[in-house]
Amino acid sequence: MAQKIDQVYEAAVDSGLLPGICVMAGNTRGGVVYCKSLGKASLKEGRDRPFTRGTVCAIASMTKLMTSVAVLQCVEQGKLDLDQDVRPMFPAMGKYGIITAFDDEQGSATFAPDSTPITLRMLLSHTSGHEYDWLNPLLGKWRASRGEIPWSGPTVEDKSALPLVFAPGTGFAYGAGHDWAGKAVEIATGMSLEEFMRKHIWAPLRLDDDISFYPKSKITMKNRMADMSTLNEKGEPPAVDAADFDMLFGGTDCLGGAGVFASTEAYYAFMASVFRRDSRLLSAESYTELFRPQLDEAAEQAFNDYLARSPVHTQFLALGIPHTVRKTWSFAGMVCLDGQEGRFKKGTTFWAGVPCVEWFMDHEAGICGLALCQILPPMHPAVIALHEEFQRRVFETYGGNSQEDSRELSSG
Template identity: 25%
Template structure:
């Protein structure tokens, strides 16, 4: 797969090159003082790459630099890919947004809602209505993650081996069976919580299509877009391109190598995670963002229809609320006030309330490992930033990136 290259002088698309240097200087300082191992960033406007930079190392200890073909664990930036894959089945008529999840995964027929009590003996009640496909896409299903550690249901996930990953050896189908047996946090469709919804959606894709999630991704998203370096694991011949994984030391903020958290990317996983399973490159994910900006098409390949993409980018939270109103106060480096959620993306509704220099309708997602993207359809800008540091919230990188990119817009 060819690496990204500068395609246009920034001035031709309304960007000030001198102001873009502020972005690079800011990010370089994180590497120079040890807070980041290395990074890559791409700023594209009107379909052409106007700014491209990289700095530091993909592997500090072995002196391997960040390069154009470096592979990164996408973690939660897998979720938008799963959402797009599911919407191709909606366009086929194979699934519907209002379909009960239990139509595809029968174990979800009898889910129950947590009411009170400890994780060891929770008191639950039946749901009033089923979890639907739309609830998975919008994270309003009531499912959760163990790593939140903020609720007895989170603890139930952790006790069963679902904190940062899935238990060794369990398939996606087997994980879904267990998740269906755990209590929900709330009645489906009434609130927002970050959790395993995209994993369950991935299993729906498998059942509805009769194909493994990896094969379906390849056929309907990755191969049409030419994303040849994106997969659920890194094969041996590409292993030297994989960035090492780091965590932020809570005392110093410096990046500390954490191979135990990143080694799984070198082997085919038993569970193909639609939430956090993909490994990709800056160039590959760039093609995905251009497809979104293009209303479902890029480089001659149409993945989705434009009306479908527009529907995905509306705020689907209950009553048109923002994340601050209906979301749990758990991990996120992104703002929640003035920000809604569509079918797979956070969507800025009110930039002033969000406190970010964004356009209404800007959509984005990020990961706990430091990767982030956003698309501003008003300014026709896409931005990708890749590093490998957990948690991304250790530093105010994502919010600063928005400031520094937008201050460079001068037209």
């Protein structure tokens, strides 16, 4: 059966759609039931390293799960409160008010003042009114009118001190809430997010040589980093080296929404620990909070409408899951309230990131999986379709809550 899973990605690597990839799957008992690595870690001339489970990748928005865990750890420690207004921590947050229109002739935006409290719960649930500027046409025009590039600059404030797009708590928009939440961790603890995660997440799991916001500064990681590759303008193979692409767009802060780099083996170990509710990270009560849907009825409808708003929203956020499958949001990621035949059961949690990376946790079936590659354009449908097929074959093979002993069935 493992051979059927192998076949999902072999043709993609052979065709040049994917330079390299590593995928892992496991179960709630902590066992790795499947692992496979294929292809190369770089298409740069003169570099011929294989893509392995130890290859270090930008995980982009999959950082958000890690930041949610860090915030809940601070809540457990009494240093943060999920429902306290965090605006006093961040004078720049929401300082422009709510953007309501943009006059193309005048090159200027219209704003409505707003002082609604913004809480960590809102930031982690994407209900705070923040939206990524590259997803919102009004914010894109506002940035351009100021001579700025979307999501650019060294700090969280440079990237994310944007006009809000709705009054906090009244809608859903995918944005940099986790970047602000990561800064709240830093203020509350007096530690950088790197230091906090190393102490409270990576070290307890013995992963601190394989995960970092600053991999190029770590001897143990620098020489194992994968290089980004890209398909052509039509999204067609073969991929080529994307030498000029900066995943962080000039960022130097610890970006809690998108800044971590990790190997497949290390991120899988973290994800699997969260999946099986490892007490080294959080209490049982905090895991319940992490995974439970956070959206009220209106915000849930706003989220489902948001996914269908445009092809861009669907490509970046829906992960190939039909609009007929009702979805909501948890601190961990997107939650499917319905199952999809042959792929996952209801309550499955997902999230992903720009270089076509993705994870899933099927709580009812007792299986989880991770796919790491480094390919552009972001969330390319052809690559996301491969991840769907990977999930389907893992579900078919291991999703029956099988009692067979956990063992690694494939490697590379």
